[in-house]
Amino acid sequence: MSEKNLRICEKGHKYYKSSDCPTCPVCEAQNKPKSGFLSLISAPARRALENAGITTLEKLAKQSEKDILKLHGIGKTAIPKLREALKAENLSFTNS
Numbered sequence: 204m205s206e207k208n209l210r211i212c213e214k215g216h217k218y219y220k221s222s223d224c225p226t227c228p229v230c231e232a233q234n235k236p237k238s239g240f241l242s243l244i245s246a247p248a249r250r251a252l253e254n255a256g257i258t259t260l261e262k263l264a265k266q267s268e269k270d271i272l273k274l275h276g277i278g279k280t281a282i283p284k285l286r287e288a289l290k291a292e293n294l295s296f297t298n299s
């Protein structure tokens with residue numbers, strides 16, 4: 204039988220967990236990128252986009268595929284994933 208214990212994370216969020224898992228669900232949710240598209244691609248590609256200030260799908264949609272491919276760290280495999288993420292929000296890369 205597992206008992207639910209009240210835990211408080213280092214940021215002060217209160218949550219109940221029955222396991223020994225120390226992960227706070229509030230912090231976990233906050234750590235995830237809002238759109239989630241950055242979690243779909245590899246770490247180097249993610250850093251390339253973050254360094255270029257492209258942290259949202261809206262910003263990504265203002266770029267062309269060519270522009271994105273020019274970024275150091277972006278591989279060709281990242282493009283289809285980004286395209287899918289844009290499509291899911293009814294967005295797309297610019298054609299210019």
Ligand SMILES: [Zn+2]
Binds near residue numbers: 212214228
């Ligand atoms: Zn927390």
